[in-house]
Amino acid sequence: MKPYLQDLLTQALTAACAALGKDTPAVTPVIDATKDKSHGDFATNLAMACAKPLGLPPRKLAEMLLAHLPASERVAKVEIAGPGFINFFLTGDAVTAVVPEILNTGESWGQDLSGAKGKVMVEFVSANPTGPMHVGHGRGAAYGDTLANLFAATGYAVHREYYINDAGRQVDVLTMSVWLRYLEEGGVAFSFPKRGYPADYIKFTAAKLRAVHGSAFQHPLEVVFEGLGVEPQVPEGADDKTKDTIKLAQEKYADGLIDRARKLLGAHYGTITQAALADQLATIRSTLESFNVRYDQWFSEQSLVDSGFAKTAIERLKAKGFVYEKDGAQWLKTTDFGDEKDRVLFKADGAATYFANDLAYHVDKLDRGYPLLVDVWGADHHGYIARVRAAIEMLTGRKDALHVALMQFVTLSSGKMGKRSGNFVTLQDLIDEVGPDSTRFFYLSRSHDQHLEFDIDLARSQSNDNPVFYVQYAHARICSVFKQLAEKGGVHDEALGLASLARLDTDEEKTLLTALARYPELLRVAAANRTPHTLAFYLQELAAALHGYYNQHKFLVDDAALQAARLTLIRATQTVLRGALGLLGVKPKDSM
């Protein structure tokens, strides 16, 4: 409807300008759905926007525009209001026209599934395979998956990918931790390193290794800890500087243990690593599956190292002259492209940084033919955006190839999570307690750049306050109406309903029709702005319109034409509810 009105206004503006003998200002009319019914269905500020360039008072110009506005059978009335708004009142037929459209298309109404806008890759979650996902990761999962759905529904060919950080120091810490727990399984006792991963999920892998490999990885404690000294501990009430110093020393201590593990275990080291990664990834995959999240591809960081691409990708940057050496390390000149300082690619010891591999990964994505990359990251990684974007610009010359969506922090009402505390609330716990539907909807009930307070106690109690029930209830009520009809032996005559849409003239029906008509544009905006939460809010609005309608009017009535019209309307509503819930990854309920 908006493009249609836009077209009418453009014609009017051109004609009015011609009559004035002036050039037509280069403005596209902005059409807004009105908040207030007394302002009609749509309004435009065109007269105010063009008042200055044309040198006319807004209301005077608005009158001229109306005089040149082409007649339309969809527009019942046009009037000038306030400082110069032009308000459009649609005819009843124009308002109900949305109903047959919806019913003809089905749940995908409002969606463009052609993929014609090109390829887009959405990389999301990519949680480190060193432990289970926590509630913060859940936000990225709900967001990324729904955003991908929205892209797919608005004309893009979407690829969903998970980047597995299975290379680098953290994997060594993981391996070392499993090994130490394995040693404990052998009946020895020692103080577990502070910078290791102590949790139960580590013990699980350790126990499995002992069951399969027996004591093949066993070594005497004297040998394991020989020459490492005593691990320093952070004293009570230490200041930040002291804490940092001691934490660094603890990292060194952990490095010593990692070296020891490599030396003593030899080829077995890799066996432990593979077992640990496999267990952690299995847990993550299983959690995501129970969260109704599917990926097209799981991409291994290690595979980039093994194939040599991690190095060859950097060679391209070198060839372009963006890499230089300083203090024995290889640096990338990201400051040329807006970063605040240059970044190390290869350390003085020759090892690649995480950044180097991540860069190679993004190069690989571009090589695979994705002109648009969307990364979903935690807000704590925001400082990382500039360097990746700089590198991509070096290679492609484009600033806009990468979009990073930052997930602000999730806090629990019962305090913040600690990733290494060992007994934090995992995403799996949350899903098990609340169910995947409510959890997804709750995550998407906030803008991603807003801190999210996840009231875990409320969620655990399965309270009715959760908005997802409200939306599902609307769907269930519609189902119930049709069930009642069938039980009474009635049949819904859709043809009669479509022929009788003119009978839908109450305020509640108009509100519902307006909400339905808004859906296609809402999808476009939600995808373009990457704001899936607007879809969650829309669903609540649509459900509210349905509930209001339900309470005010009976659908199963004696008047056959009226009943058919009303049932046709709620059938269309049900169709849109199902389509929108599908995009959110939430299942509709037939009964509560």
Place this chain on the structure above:
RNA sequence: GCGCCCGUAGCUCAGUCGGAUAGAGCAACGGCCUUCUAAGCCGUGGGUCGCUGGUUCGAUUCCAGCCGGGCGCACCA
């Protein structure tokens, strides 16, 4: 110190690339079930949109500077 995000009702949050009297849920209060599911509906109260300037017909929205909160500023990942 520098950078990113945020500041809207008692609480949790929306506010569609600047629009008309700023919205929803929860909480408070008052109504509505012999009638398609009351997990619902209708109504009432509740606001200097952090502060101060600027841009203009018009600013919660854009800009600048303050104040307050969160998160980052590694040859870690």
